[in-house]
Amino acid sequence: MPFHHQTLANGLTILGESNPAALSVAVAFWVKTGSRDEQPAESGVSHFLEHMVFKGTERRNAYTVNRDFSVIGADNNAWTSEENTVFHAVVLPEFLPQLVDVLADIMRPSLRTEDFDTEKKVILDEIVRYEVQPGWASFDLARKNFYGSHPLGNSVLGTSESITALKQTQMLDYFQRRYGASNIVAVATGNFDFAEFSKLVKARCESWPSGITGRGNRTETPGQGGLHMLAKPPEKVSQQYMTLIAPGPAANSELSYAAAVLATAVGDYSGSRMYWALTDPGLADEAGMGMDECDGAGAYCTSFNGDPENAPECFGIVQDLLHEVQRTGLTQAEFEQAKTKILSRELRAGERSSRRMLTVAKDWVYRDMYRTVDDEMKSWDAVTMNDIRAVLDKYPLTNQTVTGYGPLSTIEG
Amino acid sequence: MAQEIYTHQLPNGMTLLADRMPHVRSVAFGFLVPAGAAYDPAGKFGLATLATDLLTRGAGDRDNRQLSDALDNLGVDRGESAGTMNVQLSGATISRNLLPTLAIYSDILRRPRLPESELDAAKALSLQDIQSTEDEPQRKVMLELRKRYYPDPLSRDNRGLADDVNAVTIADIHRHVETYFQPKDVILSIAGDFDWPTLKGEIEKLYGDWKSSPRTPPVIGSHMPSSGHIEKDIEQTQIAIAFPSIPTSDPEAYNVRGAVGVLSQDMSSRLFSNVREKHGLCYSVYASYESHRDRGTIIGYAGAKPELAQETLDRTLAEFRQLKDGISEEELDRVKIGLKSALIMRQESTGGRSSVLSADWYYLGRIRPLDEIQAAVNGLTVNKILGYLERHPMQDFTVVTLGPSGLIVR
Numbered sequence: 001m002p003f004h005h006q007t008l009a010n011g012l013t014i015l016g017e018s019n020p021a022a023l024s025v026a027v028a029f030w031v032k033t034g035s036r037d038e039q040p041a042e043s044g045v046s047h048f049l050e051h052m053v054f055k056g057t058e059r060r061n062a063y064t065v066n067r068d069f070s071v072i073g074a075d076n077n078a079w080t081s082e083e084n085t086v087f088h089a090v091v092l093p094e095f096l097p098q099l100v101d102v103l104a105d106i107m108r109p110s111l112r113t114e115d116f117d118t119e120k121k122v123i124l125d126e127i128v129r130y131e132v133q134p135g136w137a138s139f140d141l142a143r144k145n146f147y148g149s150h151p152l153g154n155s156v157l158g159t160s161e162s163i164t165a166l167k168q169t170q171m172l173d174y175f176q177r178r179y180g181a182s183n184i185v186a187v188a189t190g191n192f193d194f195a196e197f198s199k200l201v202k203a204r205c206e207s208w209p210s211g212i213t214g215r216g217n218r219t220e221t222p223g224q225g226g227l228h229m230l231a232k233p234p235e236k237v238s239q240q241y242m243t244l245i246a247p248g249p250a251a252n253s254e255l256s257y258a259a260a261v262l263a264t265a266v267g268d269y270s271g272s273r274m275y276w277a278l279t280d281p282g283l284a285d286e287a288g289m290g291m292d293e294c295d296g297a298g299a300y301c302t303s304f305n306g307d308p309e310n311a312p313e314c315f316g317i318v319q320d321l322l323h324e325v326q327r328t329g330l331t332q333a334e335f336e337q338a339k340t341k342i343l344s345r346e347l348r349a350g351e352r353s354s355r356r357m358l359t360v361a362k363d364w365v366y367r368d369m370y371r372t373v374d375d376e377m378k379s380w381d382a383v384t385m386n387d388i389r390a391v392l393d394k395y396p397l398t399n400q401t402v403t404g405y406g407p408l409s410t411i412e413g
Numbered sequence: 414m415a416q417e418i419y420t421h422q423l424p425n426g427m428t429l430l431a432d433r434m435p436h437v438r439s440v441a442f443g444f445l446v447p448a449g450a451a452y453d454p455a456g457k458f459g460l461a462t463l464a465t466d467l468l469t470r471g472a473g474d475r476d477n478r479q480l481s482d483a484l485d486n487l488g489v490d491r492g493e494s495a496g497t498m499n500v501q502l503s504g505a506t507i508s509r510n511l512l513p514t515l516a517i518y519s520d521i522l523r524r525p526r527l528p529e530s531e532l533d534a535a536k537a538l539s540l541q542d543i544q545s546t547e548d549e550p551q552r553k554v555m556l557e558l559r560k561r562y563y564p565d566p567l568s569r570d571n572r573g574l575a576d577d578v579n580a581v582t583i584a585d586i587h588r589h590v591e592t593y594f595q596p597k598d599v600i601l602s603i604a605g606d607f608d609w610p611t612l613k614g615e616i617e618k619l620y621g622d623w624k625s626s627p628r629t630p631p632v633i634g635s636h637m638p639s640s641g642h643i644e645k646d647i648e649q650t651q652i653a654i655a656f657p658s659i660p661t662s663d664p665e666a667y668n669v670r671g672a673v674g675v676l677s678q679d680m681s682s683r684l685f686s687n688v689r690e691k692h693g694l695c696y697s698v699y700a701s702y703e704s705h706r707d708r709g710t711i712i713g714y715a716g717a718k719p720e721l722a723q724e725t726l727d728r729t730l731a732e733f734r735q736l737k738d739g740i741s742e743e744e745l746d747r748v749k750i751g752l753k754s755a756l757i758m759r760q761e762s763t764g765g766r767s768s769v770l771s772a773d774w775y776y777l778g779r780i781r782p783l784d785e786i787q788a789a790v791n792g793l794t795v796n797k798i799l800g801y802l803e804r805h806p807m808q809d810f811t812v813v814t815l816g817p818s819g820l821i822v823r
Contacts, residue, residue, distance in 0.1 A: 021436035023761050024754075054680070062690055066681035070747040073754030076679075092754050121693035128648045129696050129716055134548045235646065238547040271485040280477070282537025285545050306541050337485050344488025344507050348439045352761050 003360075003370050004194040010210040011182025014198045015370070017360050019353070022190040025096055026353040027197075028088035029107050030185040030361050033178035035158075036082045036151035036294075037215050044158015045166060045174045047080040048123050052171065053087065054078070055115040057105050062115060068102040075354075082152050083215075083295050084365070090354045093191040097200055104204035107184070111175065116168045124164070127157050134237045135305065138405035141230060142243035142301075143292075146401040148224040151217050152294055180211010187361045190353030218296030223247055223401045231409035239285060240311035240406035244302040244318065246399045249391060251293035251366040257379055258387035259300070259395070263289045264338040265330050266321075266397075267302060271337065273325065274304070277317050283310045287318075295366065300397060308407045315411050322397045329388055342380050347373065418770075418780055419609050421616070425625045426597035429616050430770040430780065432604040434763065440511045440605030441763035443503035444522065445771050448593035449496045450573070451566035451631040459539055459573015460581050461495040464589045466535040467527045468502075469493060473520030477531060480517070487514050495571050498631075498705070499775075505764055508606035512615050519619040522594060529583040539578045543570075550651045550815055551697075551716060557643055558653035558712075558813040564636030567705060597625040600774050604766035633707065638811040642819035650722035650816030654713035654729070656809050661704035661776050667789045668801035669702055673711060674748035675740050675798070676700045676732060681747065683732050688715065694725045700733070706776060711807070719817050726812065726820050733807040740795045752790045756783070 006014045034046050055062045069076045069089065076089035087106070091099045130136045140155060147153025158166075186201045188194075223245060249255040267274045267289020278287040284306035292299045302322070304314055330338075349355040350373035359376065363369055371379070404411055417433040453460045470477040484491060484504075491504035502521070506514055546553045560568050572578075601620075603612065638655070658669050677684045677700040688698045695717035703710050713733065717725040759765040760783070773780045812822050 024758050063681065063686065066679065066686065066690075067747070070679050070681040071750065073750040074679075075755065075758065090758060092757060118690075118693040122689060122696050125649070125694075125716075125718060125721075126696040128718060132550055132647055132649050238544050239541070270491075271481045276478070279538070280534060282534035282541070285538065285541035305545070307537075307544060333482075337482065340486055340488045341490075344439075344505075344510075345490065347507055348490075348505055348763070351437050351439060351763070 001372060002194070004198070005370070006198050008181065008202060008206050010206060010208055011180070011213070012201070012205050012208065013185045013364070014201050015185060015187040015360060015364055016192065016194040016197050017189045017356065017370070018192055018194060019190055022353050023092070024090050024353045025093050025188055025190040025192040026088065026090045026357040027096070027099055027103060027186070027188045028086055028357055028361060029103055030187060030365060031085040031179060032083065032183050032185070032213070032365060033085055034081050034083040035154040035156045037178055038154055038174070042166065042170045042174055043155060043162035044123070045171055046085055047156050047158070048119070048163065048166065049171055049175060050078050050080045050085050051119050051123060052111055052116065053106050053109045055119060056110050056112065057108055058110060059105055065102065065106055068098070072098045074099060080156055082154065082156060088354070088357065096192050096197065100197070100200040100204065104201065107179065108208070111168060111172055113168055116171070120163060124160055127160055127163065130157060134232070134239065134241055134405060138241035138243055138403065139303070141405060142245055142403035145228045145403045146223045146245035146299065147221060150221045150297070152221070152297060177212065180213070181205060181208040182210045182213045185361060185365060187357055187364070189357040189360055215295070220247060220250065220297045223399060225401050227402045227404070227411070229404040229409055229411060232406055234308070234407040237406045239305045240308040240404065240408050241305040242303060242311060242315060242411070243403045244400045246300045246395070246397055246401070248291055248298040248300040248395045249293070250296050250298045251362070252295070253298070255387070255391045255394065256291070256293055256298070257383050258391040259291055259298070261335065261338045261342065261380070261383050262330065262388055262391060263291050263300060264341055265334040266325055268338070268341065273321055273334070274318070277321055278304055278314055283317070284314050300395070311406070311408055312411055326392055326397045329385070329392060332385070335385055335388065339380060339383065343377055346376055346380060350376070416783060419613070420780065421613050423596065423617065423621060425621070425623055427599045427601065427620055427623065428774060429613065430600065430602040430774055431607065431609060431612060432766045432770055433607060433609065434605055434766070437606050437763060438508055439505060439763050440508045440603060440607060441503070441505040441767040442511070442515070442601065442603045443501060443767050443771050444518065445600040445775060446500045446522070446594060447498060447598050447628065447630070448500045448589070449498045450569045450571035451498050452589070452593055453569070453573065457577050457581055457585055458569065459578040460585055460589055461500060462539055462572050463532070463535050463578065463581055464586045465493050465495040465500050466538065467531055467586055468521050468525045468590070470531040470535070471526035471528055473524045475520070476526070477528070483517055484514070489514055497567055497569060497571060503767070511603070511607055512611070515615060516619060523623055525590060527583065527586050527590060532583050532586070536578055536581070539572055540575055542572050543575055543578070550647060550649065551714065554643070554651035554653045554813060554815040555714070557641070557815065558655055558811065561641055561813055562638045562655040562710070562811045564634040566631050567633060568636070593628060595625050595628065596620060596623040597628060600771045602767045602770035602774070604770065605763040640812045640822060642813070643815045644817065645815055647816055648718070649716050650719045650814060650820070652715045652717070652722065652726050652729070652820070653813045655710050655811045656807060658702060658709035658711045658805060660707060660709045662706070663709070665801055666709065667793060668798050669709060669711070670752060671745070671748050671793045671798045672736060672802060673700050673702045674751060675736065675744050678748055678751045684729065687732060688725060688728050692728065694721050694728065698725070698729060704776065722814070722816060723820050727823055730810060730822070733810070736807055737799060737802040740798060742795060745793065745795050745798070749790055749793055753787060756786055756790070
């Protein structure tokens with residue numbers, strides 16, 4: 001599949017992988033910024049700004065922004081993480097010009113005071129919405145406990161207090177700092193012509209100021225360690241949520257493939273060690289392990305939730321299981337099975353423009369490289385049992401910071 | 414768009430539906446078996462869910478672990494669940510593994526071991542799933558809404574009741590599977606890269622000698638929907654709304670999709686635009702359409718801070734009521750292009766196509782060609798939608814709330 005890239009004079013990167021067999025084209029403006037790039041006084045501004053981007057520009061108000069996505073049948077949305085803010089949409093191929101027009105336009109939002117005040121109420125409601133979902137609340141707390149003062153521990157949503165106190169001028173300042181052209185990647189995948197795409201992007205984005213790139217504190221962190229139990233009354237939170245975070249490879253580390261194979265073998269939703277130890281016997285409602293791979297730092301995130309009565313037993317089982325994997329690694333059969341699962345998932349993800357777009361953008365943002373689906377599969381296939389040992393040696397599963405959220409105030413029997 | 418769709422009926426009543434996608438290297442499949450929670454006997458609510466869990470804990474020559482490993486080693490991502498009417502087993506993998514995967518599924522459907530030793534584990538999972546509802550307010554309010562809105566058995570929570578789950582025996586499970594897991598009315602849908610003659614031959618070999626026996630469909634009772642409030646000390650009031658529409662098999666169903674689209678298709682639609690954007694009342698508000706074979710329903714949802722919940726409900730209901738007063742041509746055009754785009758984009762996904770096949774067959778008894786759906790969407794007009802709204806006004810709301818205090822339906 002043809003891949004192209006181009007960098008404009010102001011530093012904006014344009015990427016594209018075209019696939020004439022696709023029925024749609026997916027486009028994103030990927031801004032390399034998130035909660036880790038915030039000052040303490042502006043906590044939550046990245047995510048709030050993501051909302052404000054849809055509130056209008058010099059050419060459009062909030063309604064016409066949404067309308068102009070709607071009239072081309074766009075399936076569009078945006079998300080904010082600790083280090084990325086991504087505005088994305090999928091449309092039928094004939095609507096590419098209109099899509100680039102509206103997406104590029106909203107990347108220069110007006111940030112009007114009146115819209116800022118109305119949207120603040122929506123953000124405050126969104127914060128409450130997540131707070132009342134213990135699955136989310138516990139994970140947010142676990143990250144904070146693990147990362148401590150490292151910027152990756154910054155909350156994406158911020159708090160009700162930080163959002164209430166936030167001023168529009170602080171958002172303007174953040175926007176000027178982080179939304180420079182050199183910090184943005186425009187990416188397209190699916191059925192489109194790169195020359196046309198890059199011409200459309202260039203016409204709308206070449207006047208943007210370049211801004212600064214990069215971020216502070218990209219170091220790894222050993223984590224804060226310890227056991228942190230936050231007890232909640234059982235009428236508020238009915239299950240016990242346990243999260244164990246240990247340092248792992250960063251997104252651009254060569255060991256990240258091995259770590260993902262390891263996490264799949266240990267904690268996939270079915271057929272993994274944790275599945276057989278906790279879910280299959282019905283001890284936990286849900287259990288798993290995933291990688292949190294960031295810029296310069298990463299982590300293994302292991303978690304389970306279920307009946308509080310079983311939680312101490314489950315916790316003991318998880319500890320034994322992680323220590324055993326740390327000592328003896330994976331069996332050959334587990335290792336092969338995990339790779340088979342990943343290869344099957346990778347191949348299927350490559351068949352949809354919207355999923356493929358994420359992979360192409362991430363490869364570029366984190367690794368400065370492009371790989372086809374087949375290249376990607378080769379990288380997974382190349383992982384060896386020695387690589388699993390290497391990742392365990394460098395990043396032991398046992399260096400945990402443990403967070404409990406739910407009815408229990410203690411977990412050890 | 415060229416389509417390569419195949420249908421094949423086995424003499425025992427099972428239907429094979431297939432949609433070939435020559436550009437992909439993967440395949441998705443789904444089985445629909447009429448054996449859902451509606452068939453649970455009184456006092457054993459939750460039986461179908463337990464039976465579905467046990468289906469994959471050993472089948473044919475393989476025990477629980479061997480069965481799971483066999484599917485994992487074929488790269489199959491899968492899921493099984495008991496819905497109200499049907500048990501659904503679905504999965505996806507790379508196309509060269511399709512035939513061995515289907516062979517394993519013939520063991521699961523025809524020769525499950527249903528081991529007694531696994532029953533306690535399945536029960537523990539069901540009970541925790543019931544418990545976890547308390548931690549998911551939106552799911553909880555939707556379950557409570559369906560309980561009050563629908564007649565039995567459509568009102569059932571497929572996971573059942575804790576006491577009933579505890580009372581289920583292994584003999585109940587065997588009886589359920591023997592009675593309802595038989596080929597009549599089973600739908601197998603497959604989408605992706607395959608060779609049709611080979612696939613058809615293999616399905617005949619695997620399922621052709623599966624015997625059918627009569628199955629009595631569940632009787633849907635009569636019921637008067639009722640609104641209600643569940644008190645919970647929670648920081649966000651959950652609002653769920655239901656009111657009658659028409660089933661998806663009704664030729665007018667496109668008008669319902671049009672009407673719901675004007676309200677809630679995207680961020681420019683009325684609910685998002687007026688309730689969230691203009692007034693900043695809440696983060697989440699939407700309307701959707703759901704259908705059973707005999708009836709359709711429009712569902713609404715909003716979550717708002719307790720002090721804003723009444724205004725959120727008032728404005729949301731006002732949007733429903735006002736729809737009959739007029740729809741602009743511009744709104745209609747947006748809904749049409751949105752419906753058409755979603756239709757085509759879904760064609761990119763093997764999983765999406767597989768579920769479209771089985772839904773069409775289940776509700777309509779046939780597969781609608783893409784051209785037919787596109788023509789129906791193109792044929793939508795403001796007058797047709799308003800005509801539907803006149804015959805089926807948005808009224809008689811059942812409203813269920815979860816939060817610190819109840820709301821008034823004005």
